[in-house]
Amino acid sequence: MSDSNIQEAVKQKYGEAAKRAAGGGTACCGGGAQLSGCDPITRDLYGEAEKSSLPEKAVAASLGCGNPTALAKLQPGEIVLDLGSGGGIDVILSAKRVGPSGKAYGLDMTDEMLALARENQKKAGVENVEFLKGTIENIPLPDDSVDVIISNCVINLSGDKDRVLSEAFRVLKPSGRLAVSDVVVRGEVPADIRKSMELWVGCIAGALEEYEYKDKLYAAGFEAVDVEPTRVYKVEEARDFLSAAGLDADTVGPQIDGKFISAFIRANKPARRGNVIGPSCCGPSCCA
Numbered sequence: 271m272s273d274s275n276i277q278e279a280v281k282q283k284y285g286e287a288a289k290r291a292a293g294g295g296t297a298c299c300g301g302g303a304q305l306s307g308c309d310p311i312t313r314d315l316y317g318e319a320e321k322s323s324l325p326e327k328a329v330a331a332s333l334g335c336g337n338p339t340a341l342a343k344l345q346p347g348e349i350v351l352d353l354g355s356g357g358g359i360d361v362i363l364s365a366k367r368v369g370p371s372g373k374a375y376g377l378d379m380t381d382e383m384l385a386l387a388r389e390n391q392k393k394a395g396v397e398n399v400e401f402l403k404g405t406i407e408n409i410p411l412p413d414d415s416v417d418v419i420i421s422n423c424v425i426n427l428s429g430d431k432d433r434v435l436s437e438a439f440r441v442l443k444p445s446g447r448l449a450v451s452d453v454v455v456r457g458e459v460p461a462d463i464r465k466s467m468e469l470w471v472g473c474i475a476g477a478l479e480e481y482e483y484k485d486k487l488y489a490a491g492f493e494a495v496d497v498e499p500t501r502v503y504k505v506e507e508a509r510d511f512l513s514a515a516g517l518d519a520d521t522v523g524p525q526i527d528g529k530f531i532s533a534f535i536r537a538n539k540p541a542r543r544g545n546v547i548g549p550s551c552c553g554p555s556c557c558a
């Protein structure tokens with residue numbers, strides 16, 4: 271599938287998911303009741319206190335696989351950008367954490383998600399929020415303008431992850447940080463099984479292997495890259511989904527058990543040294 275076809279398919283899926291959430295259902299994005307496998311992925315990501323502070327539809331529209339705002343250590347006054355902000359849950363939480371002197375941007379390409387997010391923002395009564403329409407491959411913000419980039423289960427959906435990471439690097443301020451939740455694969459998984467599992471965990475997904483993710487982050491210019499598992503998916507949780515996809519969980523189990531994980535991925539943009547952005551410490555000759 272070409273990159274633009276992937277984007278169109280993703281837009282359609284999430285447009286439908288947004289309409290379900292706007293109509294009072296949950297945004298679960300599996301292929302109908304039988305193939306609906308979102309629950310084990312999106313369940314229990316947010317604490318009760320967080321959920322009770324949010325509009326009901328923002329919680330119902332949650333399609334993430336982690337809680338990046340809790341892990342990103344956001345500070346008052348910071349500018350945050352959420353790549354693929356969906357119904358806006360992490361943008362609203364970020365806006366509360368950075369307070370009125372800070373700002374939270376949400377970026378999404380799907381009109382229905384943007385409409386739902388703006389409705390949720392209004393209900394939450396947060397003003398330091400702006401939802402932008404655009405793609406994470408072409409972020410509509412200037413260079414060096416954001417302190418923290420968060421994202422929740424979106425980068426795996428992009429057909430051009432190198433471009434996403436280089437755009438993230440561009441818009442971050444020097445010393446800015448990337449703090450995203452995403453699905454990651456650990457080790458070898460046969461292609462057909464991988465495809466079914468990815469559909470289960472990510473609707474339409476292209477999860478990277480852990481080492482590929484790290485390599486791409488370093489190639490984009492980041493430093494201090496770290497991948498921390500936050501949830502390991504067991505084959506039991508995907509049993510019904512796999513059998514609906516024609517795969518026998520007992521047979522394929524050993525090939526996939528524990529290999530699909532949700533992870534919290536951290537990386538920093540190096541600090542500015544003079545007029546150049548360089549590693550925050552590159553040895554006595556340049557750090558003295």
Ligand SMILES: C[S@@+](CC[C@H](N)C(=O)[O-])C[C@H]1O[C@@H](n2cnc3c(N)ncnc32)[C@H](O)[C@@H]1O
Binds near residue numbers: 424427
């Ligand atoms: C899995 S949902 C996650 C939504 C949100 N982060 C959450 O935690 O609920 C993916 C979201 O990313 C958006 N998205 C996917 N690919 C995108 C792209 N290339 N550019 C912009 N938005 C994208 C979709 O429209 C959808 O709203």
